Amino acid sequence: MASFSDLSLKNRIFMATYRYRSLDPVPFAPPRRPLVEARVALVTTGAVHRPDQEPFDEGWKGGDPSFREIPADTDVATLGIAHKSDAFDQGPFRTDRNLGFPLDRLREMAARGEVGSLNGRHLSFMGSITAPGRLTADSAPRAADLLAGDGVDVALLTPV
Amino acid sequence: MCHQTVGLIAGELERRGIATTSITLLAEVTRKVRTPRALFVDAPLGSPLGRPDDPELQTAILRAAFGLLTHPGPPPVLVPFAGPA
Numbered sequence: 001m002a003s004f005s006d007l008s009l010k011n012r013i014f015m016a017t018y019r020y021r022s023l024d025p026v027p028f029a030p031p032r033r034p035l036v037e038a039r040v041a042l043v044t045t046g047a048v049h050r051p052d053q054e055p056f057d058e059g060w061k062g063g064d065p066s067f068r069e070i071p072a073d074t075d076v077a078t079l080g081i082a083h084k085s086d087a088f089d090q091g092p093f094r095t096d097r098n099l100g101f102p103l104d105r106l107r108e109m110a111a112r113g114e115v116g117s118l119n120g121r122h123l124s125f126m127g128s129i130t131a132p133g134r135l136t137a138d139s140a141p142r143a144a145d146l147l148a149g150d151g152v153d154v155a156l157l158t159p160v
Numbered sequence: 161m162c163h164q165t166v167g168l169i170a171g172e173l174e175r176r177g178i179a180t181t182s183i184t185l186l187a188e189v190t191r192k193v194r195t196p197r198a199l200f201v202d203a204p205l206g207s208p209l210g211r212p213d214d215p216e217l218q219t220a221i222l223r224a225a226f227g228l229l230t231h232p233g234p235p236p237v238l239v240p241f242a243g244p245a
Binding site for chain 1: 161162163164165166167168169170171172173174175176177178179180181182183184185186189192193194195196197204205206207208209210211212213215218219222223225226229230233234235236
């Protein structure tokens with residue numbers, strides 16, 4: 001089980017004193033259509049990137065707020081993982097990228113007709129953003145505009 | 161910090177009419193951020209889909225996460241995954 005007690009002392013102290021941003025009010029969009037008809041996009045904060053893309057910048061103070069577009073036909077096993085967070089064991093995620101970026105599972109669900117279709121692109125952020133000003137003012141709105149323009153109905157978000 | 165980032169991105173998507181469902185491994189953080197819909201998976205950080213190379217479990221978690229889309233609310237919706245993770 002993941003809880004504060006699993007984390008290093010340094011991370012626990014940080015999380016206990018950090019002032020989390022909070023959605024208030026909480027925006028809540030009802031699904032526009034049933035899942036079996038919906039266009040689905042995957043959004044991860046697992047810092048995955050294609051081999052031909054610039055990895056995320058670990059040196060960015062407060063966290064790199066940029067994102068990468070992962071085309072729907074990407075071979076999941078080839079994805080790089082730029083996360084260098086010491087808050088978790090990266091071994092399992094590196095063994096199976098679907099553990100944090102379950103694109104193969106979503107393809108299977110689409111093939112079985114459980115979800116309508118997958119969007120042509122999926123998005124990857126590096127979640128370790130402690131100063132989210134640029135995320136909320138710029139990159140997250142741009143990412144959301146992209147997916148809205150694609151006609152995405154449903155987004156699945158995965159942290160690592 | 162991944163969990164705060166997920167919640168903030170979900171908020172932007174919901175504001176544009178895209179229904180979101182998220183996975184969380186840290187219910188305490190997700191509760192503070194007030195992520196619109198989240199499935200709590202009782203697995204270690206780094207393993208939101210439960211276990212590597214376990215497609216059945218991963219699919220069960222995805223189905224449960226998508227199941228939250230029809231939750232009547234009110235938000236934030238935070239529900240534990242009922243199966244073994």
